[in-house]
Amino acid sequence: MSSFSRSAQQWATFARSWLLIDARMQPPGKIASVCSVRLQGKHKPIYHPLSDIGDHVVVMNTRHIAFSGNKWEQKVYSSHTGYPGSFKQLTAAQMHQKDPTAIIKLAVYGMLPKNLTRRTMMQRLQLFPDDLLPDDILRNLTEELPQPREIPRKLSEYTQEERDAFPMLWTPDFQLSMVVHFLTYRNTTHTHTHLVGWETRASLCNR
Amino acid sequence: MSLLGMFWNQTVCLLQHFRGRKNRCYSLAVRAVRRAFVYASKARKAKRRSMRQLWIQRVAAASREQHMKYPALIHNLLKCSVALNRRVLCDLSITEPRSFQSLTALAHARRTEGLRAALGDGAEPPGVFSRITQLQ
Numbered sequence: 001m002s003s004f005s006r007s008a009q010q011w012a013t014f015a016r017s018w019l020l021i022d023a024r025m026q027p028p029g030k031i032a033s034v035c036s037v038r039l040q041g042k043h044k045p046i047y048h049p050l051s052d053i054g055d056h057v058v059v060m061n062t063r064h065i066a067f068s069g070n071k072w073e074q075k076v077y078s079s080h081t082g083y084p085g086s087f088k089q090l091t092a093a094q095m096h097q098k099d100p101t102a103i104i105k106l107a108v109y110g111m112l113p114k115n116l117t118r119r120t121m122m123q124r125l126q127l128f129p130d131d132l133l134p135d136d137i138l139r140n141l142t143e144e145l146p147q148p149r150e151i152p153r154k155l156s157e158y159t160q161e162e163r164d165a166f167p168m169l170w171t172p173d174f175q176l177s178m179v180v181h182f183l184t185y186r187n188t189t190h191t192h193t194h195l196v197g198w199e200t201r202a203s204l205c206n207r
Numbered sequence: 208m209s210l211l212g213m214f215w216n217q218t219v220c221l222l223q224h225f226r227g228r229k230n231r232c233y234s235l236a237v238r239a240v241r242r243a244f245v246y247a248s249k250a251r252k253a254k255r256r257s258m259r260q261l262w263i264q265r266v267a268a269a270s271r272e273q274h275m276k277y278p279a280l281i282h283n284l285l286k287c288s289v290a291l292n293r294r295v296l297c298d299l300s301i302t303e304p305r306s307f308q309s310l311t312a313l314a315h316a317r318r319t320e321g322l323r324a325a326l327g328d329g330a331e332p333p334g335v336f337s338r339i340t341q342l343q
Contacts, residue, residue, distance in 0.1 A: 045269035045300040048261065 018057045019139040024061040030148040032107035056124045063100040063129040066195040101127035112138040262293040269300035273311040283314035
């Protein structure tokens, strides 16, 4: 990098890169905060609010985001067009059904600074519900950002050796052994909250 | 030497860019010029604040590139008695990235030693960074 000529170094420093982030099984707020930092350019030491040095951010798999707690049913998105009788309230689940990119879009919009540069930054945010990206965007991508949340493994993804090696906390009664076996291995991962993905919620609702 | 003439001679360079009749008519211009001077005085103090805020934002961005957070960097540099201010740190992070990288490495080492000393059993830590020096 130090062997670049001055104009080449300048070009490389001020270039606008395209960053990719995968939102599968991630909380949408964490994804949005990462996106807003990159869109404003606050991750660069040459930051200035007037410089317009933010990068492009492409988010894929927005359909598969995972809210923690009961937010799919409890989080409410309200809107009012100004005309009487047009106050609409949608739960996060209904919003996601209507438009799978809307939740992340609203989250990022709320996290950007509330000034005239916000709309240009939102134009530089590209959201895709699945991992199918158009060719011209795929060609522009330079870097993939790490996911903010470590996805815990499901019980079915553990091998039998790992399950056997897990310590038993007490020796159960033979009658209850099958129930206790399940209960002991349910909290194998160290997640503090149980995040509900879109497919899990759908399967739970359809049961 | 009329006072009116003196006013226009002294302030014509200041109020050329004012909007409307404030750049032509004496009564309006006098008020506009006084307000402009007041804003300029307030801004001289606010400029120092906003410059420091910008330095902090830039140093925070650069330290996050090196996997360290801004408060940890500043506190640990202070503990190592490295008295670089935010302006210098900001300039280093832009023009001397390797030097800034070494400063973050220093702060990181001091931090791990501090954590080990806090969580450990109070024994003499093995590193060089945390020996307390007598500052004159």
